[in-house]
Amino acid sequence: MTTRRYDIDALRVIAFALLILYHVCMLYVADWGWHVKSQYQNEWLQWPMIFLNRWRMSLLFLISGLAIGLFNPAGAAGRFALSRTWRLFLPLLFGMFFIVPVQPYCQGVSNGLVEPGFGAFMLRYWSFQPWPKDAFDGWQYGITWNHLWYLAYLWVYTLLLCVLLPALESSIGKRLQAAVCGLRGAGLIVLPALPLVLYLTTLAKYFPTTNDLIHDWFQHALYFSVLLYGYVMACSTALWQELLRLRHVTLALALVIFAIYVAWNLQLGEHPSDLMVAGVRCMRGFYLWTALLTILGWGHALLNRPFRWLPYATEAVFPWYVLHQSLIVLVAYWLIPLHLGPVLEPVLVIIATVGGCALLHEFVIRRTALLRPLFGLKSMSSRRPFAAPAVAVIALASIADDVR
Numbered sequence: 001m002t003t004r005r006y007d008i009d010a011l012r013v014i015a016f017a018l019l020i021l022y023h024v025c026m027l028y029v030a031d032w033g034w035h036v037k038s039q040y041q042n043e044w045l046q047w048p049m050i051f052l053n054r055w056r057m058s059l060l061f062l063i064s065g066l067a068i069g070l071f072n073p074a075g076a077a078g079r080f081a082l083s084r085t086w087r088l089f090l091p092l093l094f095g096m097f098f099i100v101p102v103q104p105y106c107q108g109v110s111n112g113l114v115e116p117g118f119g120a121f122m123l124r125y126w127s128f129q130p131w132p133k134d135a136f137d138g139w140q141y142g143i144t145w146n147h148l149w150y151l152a153y154l155w156v157y158t159l160l161l162c163v164l165l166p167a168l169e170s171s172i173g174k175r176l177q178a179a180v181c182g183l184r185g186a187g188l189i190v191l192p193a194l195p196l197v198l199y200l201t202t203l204a205k206y207f208p209t210t211n212d213l214i215h216d217w218f219q220h221a222l223y224f225s226v227l228l229y230g231y232v233m234a235c236s237t238a239l240w241q242e243l244l245r246l247r248h249v250t251l252a253l254a255l256v257i258f259a260i261y262v263a264w265n266l267q268l269g270e271h272p273s274d275l276m277v278a279g280v281r282c283m284r285g286f287y288l289w290t291a292l293l294t295i296l297g298w299g300h301a302l303l304n305r306p307f308r309w310l311p312y313a314t315e316a317v318f319p320w321y322v323l324h325q326s327l328i329v330l331v332a333y334w335l336i337p338l339h340l341g342p343v344l345e346p347v348l349v350i351i352a353t354v355g356g357c358a359l360l361h362e363f364v365i366r367r368t369a370l371l372r373p374l375f376g377l378k379s380m381s382s383r384r385p386f387a388a389p390a391v392a393v394i395a396l397a398s399i400a401d402d403v404r
Contacts, residue, residue, distance in 0.1 A: 065230020197285030247297030318376035
């Protein structure tokens with residue numbers, strides 16, 4: 001393995017690029033609620049989006065765990081927690097107050113429950129007063145974080161991991177980590193998946209996804225476990241060699257398990273038995289883990305080299321992440337009434353979103369000292385030089401420090 005883990009940086013960029021595409025598709029997938037919806041909706045989009053949906057957020061938390069493990073904050077947990085608070089909590093607050101509000105505004109006006117006039121909306125939004133019921137996602141709190149929930153969750157998980165570091169670095173903790181990193185073959189494919197399957201067959205039934213931090217216990221169990229897996233797996237050379245060796249097997253398994261999952265899902269009907277639902281969720285858990293193993297294995301095989309675009313893209317990820325959904329919602333809000341058709345409308349949404357992220361990041365955010373920390377970037381004095389933004393159109397937001 002190289003000293004610098006280019007594959008982890010590249011996977012982060014690709015994962016957030018998929019996030020932009022996924023959120024654009026939310027405009028057009030039938031029967032899935034979102035902040036605004038186009039009239040050009042299709043049911044066929046559901047299955048490719050489910051293919052991504054079942055592992056996309058887990059991949060982001062896994063990558064975050066890998067980044068923390070490679071950074072190795074043991075012995076400086078307090079300082080690391082403070083730096084993560086600065087890098088995550090400050091952009092979260094700024095985003096909630098100044099970047100996200102356009103999303104509830106567009107949603108509320110589209111629903112007919114918010115009066116047009118963005119200035120008046122902002123004054124009320126900043127007052128933390130409840131809005132009319134279902135005006136927008138988070139109406140009952142008066143303010144919302146929408147897609148920035150990931151920053152809140154990652155911040156909390158990072159602090160919790162820092163609290164657990166003494167236990168993880170104890171003799172017992174190191175033996176447990178060694179046991180995980182010593183898994184090979186079927187053991188690596190099956191054993192780490194079992195807790196994920198358990199969460200899906202128990203907690204998921206009682207704690208549906210909310211993204212509100214307080215009542216989201218299924219997602220907390222799933223995402224924090226995956227983050228811990230990443231932390232433990234990060235520095236094991238032998239384990240990464242095993243991921244390389246298994247990548248063909250895990251790819252085949254992931255595709256087969258997903259096919260079974262889809263077929264089983266289609267057989268559930270309106271009133272499925274608890275046993276049928278549990279079986280489907282078991283398949284979902286094993287698909288999630290085999291997909292993550294596949295992505296790590298193939299990523300290590302194909303992406304662990306110094307691409308010229310990677311340093312710029314790695315920096316761009318965080319600002320793009322903060323900006324992208326607000327741009328998608330705003331552009332769609334403007335374009336939907338024009339009835340441009342099922343091809344031109346999504347093409348324009350993608351072009352405007354990518355172009356807006358690229359222009360705002362390159363010419364405003366990264367060149368303005370005051371804005372850099374508000375979008376998760378290092379200060380101008382501490383940043384490293386890198387190649388010009390030749391392929392900035394594929395970059396998105398960076399949640400952790402550059403991986404070493």
